[in-house]
Amino acid sequence: MTDFHPLRSANDRGSKNWEQLNKIAEKRAKEASPATMPSLDHATMSDYGQVYEPSDDTYLLIDGIQSDLTENQSIAKSARTILELGSGNGVPITFCSKLVPSALAIATDINPNALAFTKKTAMENNVTKLETIQCDLATPLLESCKQRIDIIIFNPPYVPTPDEEVSGNGIEVSWAGGERGRLVVDRAIPQIAHLLSENGVCYMITVDDNEPEEISKMFDALGIKMFPLVRRRAYNEYLSVQKLVRKKQTKP
Amino acid sequence: MRNNTKEADGKGFPLRITAVEVRVVDNPDATNVGQREIDFVKNMLPVLDWPALVQAASQLGIPTLPPQLTEQLAQDPAFLQALYHILMNVHLVKGMLTCPASGREFPVTDGIVNMMLEEEECERVRV
Numbered sequence: 001m002t003d004f005h006p007l008r009s010a011n012d013r014g015s016k017n018w019e020q021l022n023k024i025a026e027k028r029a030k031e032a033s034p035a036t037m038p039s040l041d042h043a044t045m046s047d048y049g050q051v052y053e054p055s056d057d058t059y060l061l062i063d064g065i066q067s068d069l070t071e072n073q074s075i076a077k078s079a080r081t082i083l084e085l086g087s088g089n090g091v092p093i094t095f096c097s098k099l100v101p102s103a104l105a106i107a108t109d110i111n112p113n114a115l116a117f118t119k120k121t122a123m124e125n126n127v128t129k130l131e132t133i134q135c136d137l138a139t140p141l142l143e144s145c146k147q148r149i150d151i152i153i154f155n156p157p158y159v160p161t162p163d164e165e166v167s168g169n170g171i172e173v174s175w176a177g178g179e180r181g182r183l184v185v186d187r188a189i190p191q192i193a194h195l196l197s198e199n200g201v202c203y204m205i206t207v208d209d210n211e212p213e214e215i216s217k218m219f220d221a222l223g224i225k226m227f228p229l230v231r232r233r234a235y236n237e238y239l240s241v242q243k244l245v246r247k248k249q250t251k252p
Numbered sequence: 253m254r255n256n257t258k259e260a261d262g263k264g265f266p267l268r269i270t271a272v273e274v275r276v277v278d279n280p281d282a283t284n285v286g287q288r289e290i291d292f293v294k295n296m297l298p299v300l301d302w303p304a305l306v307q308a309a310s311q312l313g314i315p316t317l318p319p320q321l322t323e324q325l326a327q328d329p330a331f332l333q334a335l336y337h338i339l340m341n342v343h344l345v346k347g348m349l350t351c352p353a354s355g356r357e358f359p360v361t362d363g364i365v366n367m368m369l370e371e372e373e374c375e376r377v378r379v
Contacts, residue, residue: 080295102292115364135367
């Protein structure tokens with residue numbers, strides 16, 4: 001696990017330009033007003049043996065969503081659909097649904113306990129427009145929801161682990177990310193690019209070990225711009241929320 | 253949702269619903285459906301696959317949706333209220349979704365549909 005994992009040294013971080021973007025994201029995170037956590041009064045201790053307990057990454061993600069949707073009211077007003085890949089405890093999608101009450105929310109997870117918990121979290125917070133699908137990423141939605149999802153939320157299993165830990169459907173798949181923490185992230189990249197609507201936005205958690213600048217290049221090749229939105233240090237890792245938007249076609 | 257494995261050959265939609273248990277959230281006062289809900293339905297209309305919805309509703313025991321969605325209906329508040337009810341308050345709690353092309357079944361338990369694929373199916377997913 002990450003506990004004794006050293007922070008990355010300065011020389012294996014991203015390019016100068018990327019570092020600059022990271023600095024802006026750190027500043028934005030400091031200035032952002034902290035988001036209010038949805039109620040989790042329904043949760044019991046035994047739930048957290050099966051479902052990921054909200055942690056620093058969850059908090060940063062909802063801070064980022066709040067800050068961005070406050071700044072970009074047009075997204076919050078026009079969004080029809082919210083999709084969270086791997087909804088886990090359901091906090092991010094519930095939080096986002098509260099900010100975008102007109103949208104239909106779809107949560108997926110491969111862990112059925114996580115989906116049951118997501119439903120309870122939504123209900124507890126009076127979020128009623130939620131559908132849950134037990135599946136890998138968004139595989140069953142790819143055909144029917146092509147470029148139709150306005151807000152995608154993704155807090156992937158990003159912790160670098162041996163590849164073989166990334167299997168099953170229990171609690172370990174909520175964090176085990178394989179080599180560089182990229183096993184699941186890399187599979188999600190084409191799906192996100194496929195589903196994101198014209199003016200859609202995706203919020204995705206990364207740690208520096210994932211080499212986010214490389215991820216941004218992979219998205220770039222699929223017509224999507226990715227940059228750090230908010231960024232904060234949590235113990236021995238730097239967490240970022242990456243914001244993704246479709247690149248606008250330059251008119252000829 | 254649809255079955256997009258190769259077996260379905262692009263015809264894995266709409267999934268046929270076999271309902272064992274359907275829960276309808278009671279809305280004793282239909283006028284409760286407010287402007288926000290009506291706006292939501294209006295917002296969703298362009299992305300609804302109407303024939304698929306009509307089929308799904310009838311398989312859930314609601315045979316009353318008109319076969320065609322007319323412009324006039326799309327503006328009728330009473331119709332939009334009723335549609336909101338069908339879309340958001342009727343839940344399939346237990347049952348089965350069946351792919352019309354391949355017969356592959358996806359069980360629904362406690363309102364959660366299981367669309368996990370076997371490894372060999374994953375390799376044949378079409379996008």
